[in-house]
Amino acid sequence: MSKIPAKIVKVDYLARVEGEGGLYIRVKDNEVKDVKFRIFEPPRFFEAFMRGRDYSEAPDITARICGICPVAYQMSSSQAMEDAFGVEVDGQLHALRRLLYCGEWIESHALHIYMLHAPDFLGYEDALQIASKYPDIVKRGLEIKKIGNELMTIIGGREIHPINPRVGGFHRASFEHELKPMIEKLKWAFAASLETVKWTSTFNFPDFEYDYEFVSLRHPEEYPITGGRLVSNKGLDISVQDYEKHFQEIHIEHTNALHSEHIGVGPYHVGPMARYSLNFDKLSNKTQKAAREAGLGKQCFNPFKSIIVRSVELAYACEESIRIIEQYKRPEKSFIDIKPKQGTGRACTEAPRGILYHRYGLAEDGTILDAKIVPPTSQNQKTIESDLYHFVKKNISLPEDKLTWQCEQAVRNYDPCISCATHFLKLEIEHE
Amino acid sequence: MSASQTKPHPQKLLVIGVGNEFRNDDAVGINVARKLRKLNISAIQIMEDTGDGAKLIEKWKDQDVVVVVDAASSGSEPGMIYRFDAVKQKMPTQFFNYSSHNFSVAEAVELSRTLNQLPKRLVVYGIEGKDFAQGNSVTSPVKKAAEYVLDIIIEEFRTKHSSVQNPH
Numbered sequence: 001m002s003k004i005p006a007k008i009v010k011v012d013y014l015a016r017v018e019g020e021g022g023l024y025i026r027v028k029d030n031e032v033k034d035v036k037f038r039i040f041e042p043p044r045f046f047e048a049f050m051r052g053r054d055y056s057e058a059p060d061i062t063a064r065i066c067g068i069c070p071v072a073y074q075m076s077s078s079q080a081m082e083d084a085f086g087v088e089v090d091g092q093l094h095a096l097r098r099l100l101y102c103g104e105w106i107e108s109h110a111l112h113i114y115m116l117h118a119p120d121f122l123g124y125e126d127a128l129q130i131a132s133k134y135p136d137i138v139k140r141g142l143e144i145k146k147i148g149n150e151l152m153t154i155i156g157g158r159e160i161h162p163i164n165p166r167v168g169g170f171h172r173a174s175f176e177h178e179l180k181p182m183i184e185k186l187k188w189a190f191a192a193s194l195e196t197v198k199w200t201s202t203f204n205f206p207d208f209e210y211d212y213e214f215v216s217l218r219h220p221e222e223y224p225i226t227g228g229r230l231v232s233n234k235g236l237d238i239s240v241q242d243y244e245k246h247f248q249e250i251h252i253e254h255t256n257a258l259h260s261e262h263i264g265v266g267p268y269h270v271g272p273m274a275r276y277s278l279n280f281d282k283l284s285n286k287t288q289k290a291a292r293e294a295g296l297g298k299q300c301f302n303p304f305k306s307i308i309v310r311s312v313e314l315a316y317a318c319e320e321s322i323r324i325i326e327q328y329k330r331p332e333k334s335f336i337d338i339k340p341k342q343g344t345g346r347a348c349t350e351a352p353r354g355i356l357y358h359r360y361g362l363a364e365d366g367t368i369l370d371a372k373i374v375p376p377t378s379q380n381q382k383t384i385e386s387d388l389y390h391f392v393k394k395n396i397s398l399p400e401d402k403l404t405w406q407c408e409q410a411v412r413n414y415d416p417c418i419s420c421a422t423h424f425l426k427l428e429i430e431h432e
Numbered sequence: 433m434s435a436s437q438t439k440p441h442p443q444k445l446l447v448i449g450v451g452n453e454f455r456n457d458d459a460v461g462i463n464v465a466r467k468l469r470k471l472n473i474s475a476i477q478i479m480e481d482t483g484d485g486a487k488l489i490e491k492w493k494d495q496d497v498v499v500v501v502d503a504a505s506s507g508s509e510p511g512m513i514y515r516f517d518a519v520k521q522k523m524p525t526q527f528f529n530y531s532s533h534n535f536s537v538a539e540a541v542e543l544s545r546t547l548n549q550l551p552k553r554l555v556v557y558g559i560e561g562k563d564f565a566q567g568n569s570v571t572s573p574v575k576k577a578a579e580y581v582l583d584i585i586i587e588e589f590r591t592k593h594s595s596v597q598n599p600h
C-alpha cells in the first residue's frame with residue numbers, strides 16, 4: 001500500500017443546486033482515481049405514473065417535474081402528443097409558445113446568473129453577500145427575473161406550473177393588449193441583459209477548456225427553443241425521431257439519476273454552451289456583437305464561461321420576446337383540434353439547461369401506454385464527472401479549500417436540476 | 433376629503449403559505465393559506481407560493497403586514513412552531529436552503545433586509561415537519577401545529593383590526 005498521502009475532497013451537500021446530491025473525488029499519488037457525481041434525491045417515477053393517463057393530462061402532470069422549467073416539460077410533452085397525432089402547431093400559436101418559453105429562459109437564466117452562479121466568481125458564499133456590497137446589481141437581476149415571470153403569468157396563467165398551455169396550443173390565446181405593455185419592460189430587460197453580459201465578462205475564469213461533443217437543436221430559421229434537428233459539433237445531424245437510436249440512458253450504481261451517453265461515443269454536453277456553439281449564426285446581430293465584445297468566439301469550450309453564454313442567451317430571449325410581441329396577432333382559435341390515434345410521439349425542446357426529450361406510446365383513445373422523459377441534467381451528468389476529472393487532474397496542486405470551491409463551481413456551471421434528473425449536492429474530494 | 437375626515441385605515445394583512453403540496457409535511461404552509469381563504473376575511477389577502485424567494489420579495493416589499501407560513505426542517509420535534517419577527521431579528525442559518533435554481537424564504541428575508549425591501553412588519557412561522565417524501569398527507573403533529581398557527585394568525589389580526597376599527 002502506498003504511503004504517499006492521498007486526498008479526498010468531500011462536499012456533503014453542494015449549495016446552490018436543486019435537489020439532493022453530492023460529489024466525491026478521490027486522489028491518490030497525485031492522480032485522480034475516482035470521481036462520482038451522486039444524486040441521492042429519490043426517483044419520482046413520473047414515467048411510470050403517466051401510464052394509463054389521458055394524453056391531454058401530460059403537459060400538466062409533467063410540468064410538476066420542475067418548478068423552474070415547467071414550460072419546457074409542457075412544450076416537450078405537448079409536441080410529442082402532436083407528433084403522434086399528426087398535428088402541427090404553427091403561426092401565431094407557435095409564436096405564443098416561443099414567447100412563453102422565452103419568459104422561462106429569462107427567469108431561469110437571470111436567477112442562475114445573479115443569485116446562484118455569480119457568487120462563485122466574486123468569492124462570496126451567496127447572493128446575500130453580493131447584495132450587501134452591490135445592491136443595485138442584485139436588484140437588476142431580480143428585476144430581469146420578474147419580467148420573465150410576468151411574461152409567463154400573462155401567457156401561462158401563472159408563473160409556476162402554468163395552466164394555460166395544452167396539447168394543440170392554449171386554452172386561451174393572449175390578447176395583443178395584454179402583451180404590448182411588456183415591450184417597454186422587455187426593452188429595459190434587454191439593455192440590462194447586455195449589461196449582464198459585460199459584467200460577467202469581467203469575472204476571472206479558470207483556465208480550462210475541453211473538447212466537448214456539444215448537442216443541441218438546430219432550426220433553419222430560429223435560435224433553437226421549441227424544435228429543430230438534433231446536431232452536434234462532431235457530425236451528428238438527426239431527426240428528433242431518431243434520438244433513442246443515438247442516445248441511451250444507463251443505470252450507474254452511485255446515482256439515482258440515469259446517465260445518458262451518446263452510443264459509441266460517450267459523454268455529451270447540452271445547455272447554453274452547446275446551443276450557442278452550434279447556433280451562433282442564429283443569434284441576432286446585437287447579441288452576436290455583445291458576445292464578441294465580451295471576448296467570446298463563435299464557440300465556447302470553457303464551461304466556467306457558461307455564465308457569459310447564459311447572459312448572451314438572456315439578452316437574446318428578451319430581444320426575441322420584443323420581436324414576437326411586436327408581430328403578434330391573436331389567433332382566432334387558441335388551439336388545433338386533436339383527434340387521438342394509436343401511435344408513438346416524440347419531441348425535443350430546449351429547456352434553459354439543455355435538450356429535454358419526451359416520448360409517449362399511445363392507445364387509440366389517447367391513453368398513455370408508456371413514457372420516456374430525458375431531462376438535460378441526466379444528459380450532462382457524465383460530462384460533469386468528466387469535467388471534474390480533468391479539472392482536478394490539471395489543478396491537483398491547488399490548496400484543498402480552493403480546489404473544493406472550484407469543483408463546486410464546476411458543477412454549478414451546468415445549473416444542474418437534480419430534482420428534474422431524478423429525480424442536492426454533496427461534494428467529497430478524498431486524497432488517499 | 434380633508435385630513436380631519438380621514439378615518440384610521442386598517443392595515444391589510446398578506447398571508448403567504450409556502451410549500452409543495454405533493455411533499456407531505458411540506459404542504460403545511462399551503463394548507464394554512466387554504467383554510468384561511470375559506471374563512472373569507474376580506475382584509476386578509478392570501479397567497480400560495482412554492483417558495484421562490486425572488487417572487488416573495490416582490491410580493492411583500494410594498495406591503496404593510498405580512499405573515500409567511502412555511503415548513504421547517506431543522507431537526508427538532510415534528511410540530512414544533514418557530515415564530516420570527518423578521519423585521520427585528522435575523523433568520524437563523526439552519527433555515528437557509530439554497531438550491532441550484534431557487535432560494536427560499538429565509539434567504540429571501542435576508543436579501544430583502546440587505547436591499548431595504550422588507551415590509552413594515554413580517555412574521556415568519558416555521559412548522560417543523562417530519563415527512564418530506566412524495567405524497568399528500570400531512571403528519572398528525574404537523575396538522576395540529578398548523579391549526580394552532582392558523583388560530584394565532586386570526587387572533588393577532590382581529591386584535592389589531594378591532595383596535596383600529598373601534599378606537600377608544
